Each structure stands twice: as structure tokens, then as C-alpha cells.
Amino acid sequence: MTDEPRWLDPDELRTWLALFSVLVRLPGSLDAQLQRDAGINLFEYMLLAGLSDAPDRRLRMSLLAHISEGSLPRLSQAIGRLEKRGWVRRTPDPEDGRYTLAILTDEGQAKVSETAPSHVAEVRRLVLDPLSKAQPRQLHDICGRIMRTIDPDGPYPGARPY
Numbered sequence: 001m002t003d004e005p006r007w008l009d010p011d012e013l014r015t016w017l018a019l020f021s022v023l024v025r026l027p028g029s030l031d032a033q034l035q036r037d038a039g040i041n042l043f044e045y046m047l048l049a050g051l052s053d054a055p056d057r058r059l060r061m062s063l064l065a066h067i068s069e070g071s072l073p074r075l076s077q078a079i080g081r082l083e084k085r086g087w088v089r090r091t092p093d094p095e096d097g098r099y100t101l102a103i104l105t106d107e108g109q110a111k112v113s114e115t116a117p118s119h120v121a122e123v124r125r126l127v128l129d130p131l132s133k134a135q136p137r138q139l140h141d142i143c144g145r146i147m148r149t150i151d152p153d154g155p156y157p158g159a160r161p162y
Contacts, residue, residue, distance in 0.1 A: 026126065026127070027042055029122075029126055030042050030119070030122060030123065030126070033118065033119065033122040034115070034119060037115070037118045037119075038111070038114070038115040038118070038119075040111075040115070043068065043070060043074070043078055044078050044081065044082060045112075045115060045119060046068050046069075047064060047068055047070075047075070047078055047079065047082065047088070047102075048082065048087060048088070048104065048108055048111060048112045048115075049112055049116070050064060050067050050068055051064070051088065051102060051103070051104035051108065052104055052108075052109060052112045054104075056103075057103060057104035057108075057109065058101050058102065058103040058104070059101065059102055060093060060099045060100070060101055060102075061075060061076070061079070061090070061099070061100045061101070061102055062099065064079075064102050066154070079102055082108065085107075085111075086105060086107045086108070087104070087105055087107055087108030087111050088102055088103065088104055088105060088108050089102075089103050089105060090102055090103070091103060
């Protein structure tokens with residue numbers, strides 16, 4: 001006898017399809033806003049913002065790939081585009097030359113500072129404003145549970161508690 005699949009009941013199916021729609025449409029909406037207002041895509045913005053938040057505005061490329069949820073090849077291509085604009089530079093890690101550091105330049109910091117207000121407004125409009133006062137924490141907890149199932153050993157952006 002084979003085990004029958006645990007099919008989704010109607011409520012579970014509606015929940016899954018709602019989450020799927022958010023997963024597909026939200027990045028496109030945020031990307032469109034950033035392209036329109038700042039001339040960069042969402043992944044590039046997340047790299048700039050990640051470097052902006054890092055100590056001394058620098059991170060190893062491998063760590064930046066992890067926190068940006070991007071592969072090393074995708075990261076390398078994006079960092080190359082950001083380097084051409086003068087917003088990021090790469091250099092060997094002086095502590096261990098096997099690694100490469102991505103460093104946010106002053107021009108890159110200015111770009112993040114210029115771009116952040118409209119991006120945050122769009123995140124607020126699309127994600128936070130439609131929620132009740134209690135729902136952001138609930139959404140955080142739900143995402144954390146899902147992420148711990150996907151990657152039990154790894155932290156993810158946003159893992160910090162409220």
C-alpha cells in the first residue's frame with residue numbers, strides 16, 4: 001500500500017495560492033518602483049542597502065550573497081554593474097586574501113540615502129499599511145517559521161526579533 005499524498009484542503013489551497021501570488025507579484029511591484037524612481041532593480045537596491053548597514057560599509061561577497069538571497073554569479077554580475085556606476089568597489093579581504101570584499105563608496109551611500117525614502121514608502125504602502133497593528137509581528141513570525149523549515153541552519157534577512 002502506498003501512502004496517499006496529503007492534499008491541500010480548500011482553506012489550505014486558498015492560503016497557498018494567496019501566498020504564491022504575493023511571492024510572485026510583490027518583488028515585481030517593488031522592482032518597478034525602484035526602476036522608475038531610482039534606475040536600479042530590487043536586487044541591486046538590496047545589495048546597496050545591505051552594504052550600507054554593514055560595519056564600515058563592507059562585506060565579504062560570500063556573506064553579501066547569503067544575506068541578499070542571491071547566488072554568487074548573480075551577485076558578481078550585479079556588483080559589476082554597481083561598480084561601473086561608482087557605487088561599489090571590490091578589493092581582496094586584507095584578513096584573508098581568498099575572499100573578496102564589496103565596499104560601498106560614498107557615492108553608493110548617497111544613492112542609498114536618496115533611494116530609501118521612496119522605497120520604504122512603497123514597502124509600507126504594499127505590505128505594512130494594509131495590516132492591523134498586530135499583523136506585522138504575526139507575519140514576521142510566520143515568515144520565520146517558514147524560513148526555519150526551508151533553511152534550519154541559516155539566518156535570513158529579517159531574522160532579528162522585534
